[in-house]
Amino acid sequence: MSEEQRQAALTELDALLSLATTGPLDAAACQRVLELSVLVPGRMRRIVNALGQQRDAAAVDVLLALPTGTPGVVEAVFAAIRHGVARERPDRVVYPRMLALEFRSSNARRFPLLLERAVAAFGDDLERIRVEGRLRYRLALIEQDPAAPQLLARVAPLELDIESLHRDLARLRGVRLWLNGWRFDDHSNLPPPSRAPLLRAWFESLRSA
Structure with a gap:
C-alpha cells in the first residue's frame, strides 16, 4: 500500500471515529471501520473504544x-451483552434473548464425569443431537415472549451449574456457547477463558431486565 493510500485510509477512518462521538454508526459504517482497521492498525484502541460505547449489534459484530x-x-462485548444487546440478522430480525451451551462427546478421561454433572443438573433440558455423525449435547434457554418472566424463572436455578460446567468444559475442543445470537467456539476471536465474563454479563442482563 502506498503512502497516499495509507493516508487516505487514515483520513477516512478518523472521520468515521469522529462521527461515532456524535452517535452510533450504522452497520455499513461499522463494517467500513473494520475494513480500514486492517490498513491503519495504529487506531485499534480508538476503534474499540468507539464501538464499545455504541452497545449495539452492529458494533458487536465488528468487535467479534x-x-x-x-x-x-x-470489556466492550461484556458491556453490550449486559445491556441486553442481541444480534441482528441480515433481514433485520433481532435474535431473542437466549443462551445455549453445546459440547460434543469426547475421549477425554474427565468427560464422563462432566456429562454426568450436566445430566444431573439439566435433566430433560439437555438435548442429544447428532452433527456429522457425532453425538453432541446442548442446553438451550430461549426467551419466547420478551414481556414474560419465564426465562428468568427457568434460568435462575441453573445459573451456577451452567457457569461451572462452562468453565470446566472450556478445556475441551468443540464447545460452543451462544449468547443472544452470537456464537463463541474454537474459531472465535475470544478464547475460552474470556467467555466466562460474557456468560456472567448475560445472567446480569436477565436479572436487570
Missing part, C-alpha cells in the same frame, strides 16, 4: 471480527 487478543474487546 477484530484480531484475537485485541485489548478492550472483552
Whole structure:
C-alpha cells in the first residue's frame, strides 16, 4: 500500500471515529471501520473504544471480527451483552434473548464425569443431537415472549451449574456457547477463558431486565 493510500485510509477512518462521538454508526459504517482497521492498525484502541460505547449489534459484530487478543474487546462485548444487546440478522430480525451451551462427546478421561454433572443438573433440558455423525449435547434457554418472566424463572436455578460446567468444559475442543445470537467456539476471536465474563454479563442482563 502506498503512502497516499495509507493516508487516505487514515483520513477516512478518523472521520468515521469522529462521527461515532456524535452517535452510533450504522452497520455499513461499522463494517467500513473494520475494513480500514486492517490498513491503519495504529487506531485499534480508538476503534474499540468507539464501538464499545455504541452497545449495539452492529458494533458487536465488528468487535467479534477484530484480531484475537485485541485489548478492550472483552470489556466492550461484556458491556453490550449486559445491556441486553442481541444480534441482528441480515433481514433485520433481532435474535431473542437466549443462551445455549453445546459440547460434543469426547475421549477425554474427565468427560464422563462432566456429562454426568450436566445430566444431573439439566435433566430433560439437555438435548442429544447428532452433527456429522457425532453425538453432541446442548442446553438451550430461549426467551419466547420478551414481556414474560419465564426465562428468568427457568434460568435462575441453573445459573451456577451452567457457569461451572462452562468453565470446566472450556478445556475441551468443540464447545460452543451462544449468547443472544452470537456464537463463541474454537474459531472465535475470544478464547475460552474470556467467555466466562460474557456468560456472567448475560445472567446480569436477565436479572436487570
